[in-house]
Amino acid sequence: MSTVELSGVSHAYGRTQALSDVSMTVEPGEVVAVTGPSGCGKSTLLMLAAGVLRAQSGRITVAGTDLAGADDASRARFRRREIGLVLQFGQLVPDLSVRDNVALPLLLGGHRPADARAAADGWLERVGLDVAPDTLPADLSGGQAQLAAGARALVAGPRLLLADEPTASLDATSGRALLDLLVNTTVQAGGSVVLVSHDNAVAARADREIRLRRGTIAHQVALS
């Protein structure tokens, strides 16, 4: 069973067609880079696979669950359990400490708070975020917020890790270290990774590139 399967997926924002009849799969243990120029539909594709957006037509299954047919609450529960999401600017909850932001998937999943926060501290250390755990997101730099988002994405051991420009706010060395951690941790646990990026150094980390152009797949090539 593929980790992700999109079949004939289309999505539009008003009169702007973002994706047109896109079909693709991501296999267990595979790292796929989705690339293409600005506005080609790659972030929309990621948000559909994450269940943040609901496809207007076509079918999306993640780990065998039909996301296109699920309601908002079901998609949110599924996302918390199975998907790690890293977005370009971190998108942390502003009123929660960095520790609680990272612990959030575990706290919402019913884990004991002490266990969730201990796990969060461990991941904050692994991503190399050297700030006090009670620091608020407003006091983090863009790069620090991105490291925290990386820790949050990994804390629950996701079956699918989705990352949109995961290193955009980091310098080359820190970005490569975070990318290695995201990819290696997920793949070694049998999970799959989808990387959306303009950055060729990020795309080069993938097993396969899916190139989008004007909302359709221009090409797919194996890189490994």
Next chain:
Amino acid sequence: MSLTELHLALLAGAPRHGYDIKQEHDSWFPDTRPLPYGQVYATLARLQRDGLAEVVETRVDGGPERTVYALTADGAVRLRAWLAEPAAPTGAGAEEIVRKTVSVLHTGIDVAGFVARQRAAHLRRIRDLQATPPGAGPAERLVREHLIAHLDADLRWLELATELLPSPDDQPTVRPDEREPA
């Protein structure tokens, strides 16, 4: 890259014979084409002729005779002058990727396939270079980062070119009546 001045740099640390120079060069630039022995000896002969290097010793360590070269004072001056000048920024060249992309632009032959193959080749190379071998020092890592940056620049340029190329649905721009007669 100026091979003459590069040989002066390779001699700057210590007197060396040709084999040593080749080995040193290949360790400085592990991901470029190895320096051919013939080129080393030809360059050393030229340096000696021009007074930039001199023979300081002939060694026989149970093997073939090896001539050891050292920088002369003029050679050291030339090396410093070379290093004092910034490298020329790479301008529009006639590299293979440019030739092929422009050919695709003009002929419209398998545009999507060309872009896919070229991107894959570059991305694979970037990935190989990112996997720094164990024990690599800072200088070797920097040389690799330089290569990665150039490959990245190629891909960004190719992306720009792709936007100018016909879309996969467009027809080739070569019409039968424009072809060269057989």
